[in-house]
Amino acid sequence: MILLDGKSLAQEMQESIATEVQQLSTHGIIPSLAVILVGNDPASQTYVNMKARACKQVGITSILHEMPKNITQQDLITMIENLNQNDKLDGILVQLPLPKHIDTYEILESVCPQKDVDGFHTQNSGKLFSGVKGFVPxxxxxxxxxxxxxxxxxxxxxxxxxxxxxxxxxxxxxxxxxxxxxxxxxxxxxxxxxxxxxxxxxxxxxxxxxxxxxxxxxxxxxxxxxxxxxxxxxxxxxxxxxxxxxxxxxxxxxxxxxxxGPMTIVSLLRNTLESTKNRLNR
The missing domain is CATH 3.40.50.720 (NAD(P)-binding Rossmann-like Domain)
Known part of the structure; x- marks a missing residue:
């Protein structure tokens, strides 16, 4: 029996990502990720903290937007649309689950597919099921x-x-x-x-x-x-x-x-870096 050691592989990948991020930074380009946390669910806060820590380790700028649990769906969509318009922002991540009064599908669909580093937008999931390159969860x-x-x-x-x-x-x-x-x-x-x-x-x-x-x-x-x-x-x-x-x-x-677990975190970092590269090529 062989253990599939995600921890050590994730560490290797983080080091590689950090090197690429450092190379981009010499040209004044800093990959950046916006994380939206609605409410104060302890598990969600833990996951968000882990993602922020991993971003910091590789040099990706992580910006946390903490929203109250009773935020309206429209206010949340408006905020996401503003983030979509930020040309220096490469990734937008909405931490799930969302409060019950908010339609998760509508929120995920409001994220620009080119910044959907979670791969949850139907445009990216459609590409996945068609075997076309896009962001994968x-x-x-x-x-x-x-x-x-x-x-x-x-x-x-x-x-x-x-x-x-x-x-x-x-x-x-x-x-x-x-x-x-x-x-x-x-x-x-x-x-x-x-x-x-x-x-x-x-x-x-x-x-x-x-x-x-x-x-x-x-x-x-x-x-x-x-x-x-x-x-x-x-x-x-x-x-x-x-x-x-x-x-x-x-x-x-x-x-x-x-x-x-560690492979999930490093894959998010990889998606964010890929989004930065896509931005430079657009």
């Missing part, structure tokens, strides 16, 4: 980068993805389909998930339910990508896979933490 992009780094071939493989969100499951499925894998996407209404997992060469799980994937659901030699993350009452952070019992029968598996 950070978590699926990070997973694909990790698999490529370990020379894991996707062509002809049976892949089971558990979790059908627009943020992870669906775009990850599209990326793997574009690499000629055969995809099954399971969700809350799927009957007998074990049928799909037992036949899978690669299992990707993004649910947020500890020990959802157990040893009896996995075939010998399978590759496990554990995307879920849960903090137990004890303070321990775990994924969706019963790691202690599943890992010994796998060929590769991501640890939690230290697997997909």
């Amino acid at each position: 950070a978590t699926p992009l990070g997973i694909m980068t990790l698999l490529k780094h370990y020379n894991i071939e996707l062509q002809g493989k049976n892949v089971c993805i558990i979790g059908a969100s627009n943020i992870v499951g669906k775009p990850l499925g599209a990326l793997m389909l574009n690499k000629n894998a055969t995809i099954s996407i399971c969700h809350i209404h799927t009957q007998n998930i074990q049928f799909y997992t037992k036949n899978a060469d690669i299992i990707c799980v993004a649910v947020g339910k500890p020990n959802l994937i157990t040893k009896d659901m996995v075939k010998e030699g399978a590759i496990i990508i554990d995307i879920g993350i849960t903090r137990l009452e004890s303070g321990k952070i775990v994924g969706d896979v019963d790691f202690a019992h599943v890992a010994p029968i796998c060929s590769y598996i991501t640890p939690v933490p230290g697997g997909v």
Whole structure:
């Protein structure tokens, strides 16, 4: 069994990104990212802080816009439209989830596709499903980068993805389909998930339910990508896979933490840098 070490790969990528950012800065060009945080959800604040810290480490300017929980949808859209018009701003990220009174789809659609470094705008998701270059959501992009780094071939493989969100499951499925894998996407209404997992060469799980994937659901030699993350009452952070019992029968598996999480952050940095390069070429 080999651990897919996202932490060390992300560190290597951060160093490479930092070098590119430094080269751009010698020409007076500083990549910049605007992060919008609505309300005071503790988990969202933690994620925003992690992104800001990572930006600082590579020299990307990160600007946090903290909005009250009761902001109106129109006021939020107006603010995003103003950011869209800022020629020196390369990326706009709206931290999810948003308060229930706000239509998340409308907010994400108001972000300029050229600055949509989260890859959530339908223009970018449409490009992804069509196999055309565009911004790809950070978590699926990070997973694909990790698999490529370990020379894991996707062509002809049976892949089971558990979790059908627009943020992870669906775009990850599209990326793997574009690499000629055969995809099954399971969700809350799927009957007998074990049928799909037992036949899978690669299992990707993004649910947020500890020990959802157990040893009896996995075939010998399978590759496990554990995307879920849960903090137990004890303070321990775990994924969706019963790691202690599943890992010994796998060929590769991501640890939690230290697997997909760091790759998500560095992929956001990479998207922001790509947006800067696109700006210079427009």
